[in-house]
Each structure stands twice: as structure tokens, then as C-alpha cells.
Amino acid sequence: MGSFFRNWWRLLVTVALLVAAIQVFVRPSSPLERAEPVRAAGVALFRPVYSAVDFLRGGFSDVWNRYIALVGVSRENERLRKELTELRERLHATRDAVLENRRLKELLSYSQTIERRTLGARVVGHDVSPWFRAIFLGTGSEAGIESGMSVVTPYGAVGRIHKVHPGLSEVLLVTDGRFAADVMVERSRVRAIAEGVGGNFCRLKYVSLTQDVAVGDRIVFSGFDGSMPKGVLLGTVVSVDRPKESIFQKVKVQCAVNFQDAEEVLVILSRPSVPFRAVRD
Amino acid sequence: MKNFLVLFSLSYLGASLCVWWLSGFVPWFLLPDFPFLAVVYSGFFVPGVAGFLCALPPAIFREITAAGPSWSMFLGSMALYFASREVGRRFLLRSEPSLLYAVVSLMAAESFSIVLLLSLAGVSPFSFLWGAQEAVRIAWTSLIAVPLFLDLSVRWRRVKE
Numbered sequence: 001m002g003s004f005f006r007n008w009w010r011l012l013v014t015v016a017l018l019v020a021a022i023q024v025f026v027r028p029s030s031p032l033e034r035a036e037p038v039r040a041a042g043v044a045l046f047r048p049v050y051s052a053v054d055f056l057r058g059g060f061s062d063v064w065n066r067y068i069a070l071v072g073v074s075r076e077n078e079r080l081r082k083e084l085t086e087l088r089e090r091l092h093a094t095r096d097a098v099l100e101n102r103r104l105k106e107l108l109s110y111s112q113t114i115e116r117r118t119l120g121a122r123v124v125g126h127d128v129s130p131w132f133r134a135i136f137l138g139t140g141s142e143a144g145i146e147s148g149m150s151v152v153t154p155y156g157a158v159g160r161i162h163k164v165h166p167g168l169s170e171v172l173l174v175t176d177g178r179f180a181a182d183v184m185v186e187r188s189r190v191r192a193i194a195e196g197v198g199g200n201f202c203r204l205k206y207v208s209l210t211q212d213v214a215v216g217d218r219i220v221f222s223g224f225d226g227s228m229p230k231g232v233l234l235g236t237v238v239s240v241d242r243p244k245e246s247i248f249q250k251v252k253v254q255c256a257v258n259f260q261d262a263e264e265v266l267v268i269l270s271r272p273s274v275p276f277r278a279v280r281d
Numbered sequence: 282m283k284n285f286l287v288l289f290s291l292s293y294l295g296a297s298l299c300v301w302w303l304s305g306f307v308p309w310f311l312l313p314d315f316p317f318l319a320v321v322y323s324g325f326f327v328p329g330v331a332g333f334l335c336a337l338p339p340a341i342f343r344e345i346t347a348a349g350p351s352w353s354m355f356l357g358s359m360a361l362y363f364a365s366r367e368v369g370r371r372f373l374l375r376s377e378p379s380l381l382y383a384v385v386s387l388m389a390a391e392s393f394s395i396v397l398l399l400s401l402a403g404v405s406p407f408s409f410l411w412g413a414q415e416a417v418r419i420a421w422t423s424l425i426a427v428p429l430f431l432d433l434s435v436r437w438r439r440v441k442e
Contacts, residue, residue: 010367017360018394024353025398039351042341049297127348128299130309130415131395134348162348170348177404195404198411 043165050124050136050168107266110154117269119143121151121169123262133176133196134162135259137169137267145169148227150268156233156256157221158265169267173259174202174234182225183234188212191222192251194234200258202234204251211249213240219253229268283440284327285335287433292319292339296346310414313422314388316342318429320358321387324365326434336362349395361391377427384423384430392419 005012107120119139127134139145141164151158151171159179162172172179175196183194183204190211192204207213217237223230233256241250295315316339323335340358347354368383392415396407 010363014360014363017356021353021356025350042345046345049300125300129347132348
């Protein structure tokens with residue numbers, strides 16, 4: 001018996017760790033929450049990376065444009081081209097500033113229509129795993145962000161705050177498989193549960209065959225479950241399938257927000273009305 | 282100490298590159314999972330407590346850069362370390378094909394178990410296209426693993442000698 005354990009203890013530890021991982025998948029463990037300083041240290045280590053990504057993303061297009069503008073410059077008109085490049089750069093910088101200004105203005109005017117306290121935050125990174133869909137915000141617990149808060153843009157819903165750290169928050173996107181919320185069809189007021197299916201899509205669950213849903217319908221959050229403010233746009237129906245063998249329709253929704261391009265978002269600083277399992281940091 | 286520092290830098294730089302590349306430049310399935318490789322390498326080639334210590338930082342990096350339930354990615358990565366330790370002890374991992382099979386198997390097993398777990402929890406965001414993309418990611422990461430592991434292991438042997 002002793003030799004068996006000596007030979008196979010690594011495999012037994014592997015199984016034990018896998019069981020523990022499954023357990024935290026199903027139900028977060030409180031003893032592990034005491035180990036949050038370890039995670040906080042890791043987050044502190046990664047925060048400069050996220051900040052650098054944010055900074056470089058802004059500068060990258062600038063450097064790229066400058067490089068493109070200088071390729072093929074002949075000696076004769078070097079001075080003229082340099083001047084032109086400089087002017088282009090200025091124009092580009094101004095255009096960038098104008099665009100950013102416009103985006104922030106839209107965000108501000110949208111935040112005034114929400115009638116709740118909101119906080120603007122920059123997107124600084126994306127989840128690197130293939131199984132989950134999330135983005136990281138460069139603002140964290142110090143700004144009053146808490147788990148479960150809604151994240152939106154003027155174009156539609158983005159997701160829900162999943163984990164909060166000092167200086168960094170993780171947002172579970174509406175396209176993540178673990179996201180589910182009460183929604184309704186704007187035109188017919190048919191209610192359903194929206195669930196993420198990856199890509200830029202969600203599906204509507206529990207829509208019976210007799211209910212009125214059509215391609216092109218806008219899907220908005222009902223606000224009944226408290227997870228998102230009422231009326232926030234989720235997306236547009238792109239396909240409706242009525243299989244004979246099923247009692248529900250298969251409704252696919254394309255999200256209104258392109259999450260890859262989102263640069264600034266609004267966090268709605270109100271606690272969710274339904275209890276949300278908090279992840280403290 | 283040298284092992285630890287090299288694996289720490291490899292996994293940190295790799296994870297940072299993934300965070301940077303993923304910010305709108307490269308699709309996720311073309312990004313090799315460097316922290317995964319660091320965990321598996323420490324299981325295969327770094328014996329004893331040193332290997333365990335080497336596996337800790339990449340496991341924490343995976344926990345931070347992936348949006349799984351709290352600590353699930355860390356625990357999963359440590360399970361991966363012990364599994365790769367067992368594989369490293371039982372099989373001779375000196376040739377390219379054996380290394381490739383071992384890395385592909387471990388990566389596929391990890392991916393399959395997470396998908397299975399999510400599916401059992403009622404979450405099904407995985408399509409055929411996703412499967413194809415995941416296969417590309419596994420193949421890509423494993424192909425990088427072979428020369429990287431061989432090179433690093435030869436270097437360690439030389440340092441020891």
C-alpha cells in the first residue's frame with residue numbers, strides 16, 4: 001500500500017487538484033478567498049502590461065501611419081513630403097482627438113440618460129483564454145466598482161463586472177456562455193433569457209413556437225432581473241429557427257457592440273438588485 | 282534559481298505578448314499559450330521542489346489573464362503540472378515526436394475537460410468553428426513547444442555538466 005502511494009502520489013495529487021478545480025467552478029470556496037493577496041500580487045505584476053497595451057495601442061497607429069507615409073519618399077521632394085507627413089500627422093492627431101472627443105461626448109450624454117451614477121472606464125485588455133469571453137478595464141475597486149455591476153456603451157450592453165482588483169476590473173461579456181439575463185423583443189414585448197454563445201452572438205432561450213420574433217427585431221434588456229438597466233440594447237435578431245421536434249424557437253442575436261473595438265465603456269455604479277456572488281480583492 | 286528565473290520570464294513575457302497581441306491584432310487561436318508551456322516544461326524537465334516553484338508563477342499568470350471562476354485556472358494549472366511530472370517520469374521525452382504527443386495530449390485533455398465542465402454546467406458557447414480554431418491553437422502551441430523544450434533541456438544539461 002505504501003509503495004503504491006509512493007509510486008502514484010503525483011497522479012493522486014493531480015486528481016485531488018482537479019476535484020478542487022471542479023469544486024471552485026461549481027461553488028467558490030471561502031478558504032481560497034483568503035488567498036486573495038496572492039492574486040492581488042499577480043494583478044499588480046500585470047497592471048503595467050495592461051497599461052502598456054493601452055498606451056501602445058494608442059501610439060501604434062501613429063507610428064504605423066508615419067512609417068507608411070515615409071515609404072517610397074524620393075530625394076527630390078523629401079522636404080515637401082516631410083512637410084506633408086507632418087501636416088498629415090497633425091491632421092491625424094486632431095482627427096483622433098476629435099473622434100475621441102465625440103466618443104466621450106456620446107458616452108457622457110448617454111450616461112445622463114441612464115439616470116444612474118456611472119463611471120467611464122478604458123478597456124485595457126482582453127481575456128487570453130479560448131474558453132471565456134471577458135475584457136479588462138483600467139479602473140478597479142478604488143473607484144467604487146463592485147462585482148455584478150453592469151457595463152454598457154451608447155451602442156448597447158457590454159457585460160457585467162465579474163472580478164474587481166485595485167486598478168483592474170474584469171468584465172464578463174454578454175457573449176460569454178456564463179452570461180444570462182432577462183430580455184425582451186422591443187417590437188412584440190416577448191420575454192426570453194439571453195445567453196452568450198461566443199463570437200459576437202447570443203441566443204434567446206425559452207421562446208415558444210407561437211411567440212412573435214422575427215429577423216431584424218431589436219432585443220433589449222427587460223430590467224426585471226436587475227442585472228442590466230431596462231431598455232439597454234443587446235442586439236438584433238439575425239436568425240429564427242422553428243424546429244418541429246422542439247417546443248422552443250432557436251433565436252440567434254447579433255450583439256450591438258463590437259467588443260474587439262470597444263475602447264471606452266460606462267460602468268453603472270449601482271448594486272445589482274439580485275444577489276451577486278462577490279469576489280473580494 | 283536559473284530555471285525559475287527563465288521560466289518566470291518566459292511565462293510573464295509570453296502572457297504579456299498574448300495580452301498585447303490580442304488587443305485587436307491577432308485572433309486568439311493564433312496565440313500560443315506560453316504560461317501553459319512553462320507549467321508543462323517545469324513538470325517534464327525540472328525535478329523536485331524547484332519544478333513546483335517554477336510552475337507557480339505561470340499558474341498565477343493563467344489565473345489572472347483568463348476569466349474563469351476564481352482560482353479554477355490556478356488549480357487546473359497545478360493539476361497540469363503534477364500530470365506532466367508523472368508523464369515526464371514514466372516516459373522518455375527526448376525525441377521530437379514523443380514531446381509533441383505529450384504536449385498535444387495534455388493541451389487537448391485540458392481543453393476537453395474545461396469544455397466538458399462548462400457543458401455540464403449548462404453553458405454551451407462552443408461551435409464546430411470554435412473546435413477547429415482550438416485545434417489550430419493546440420497544434421500551434423505544441424509545434425512551438427518541441428524546439429523550445431529541446432533547446433532549453435539541452436541548455437540545462439550543459440549547465441549541470
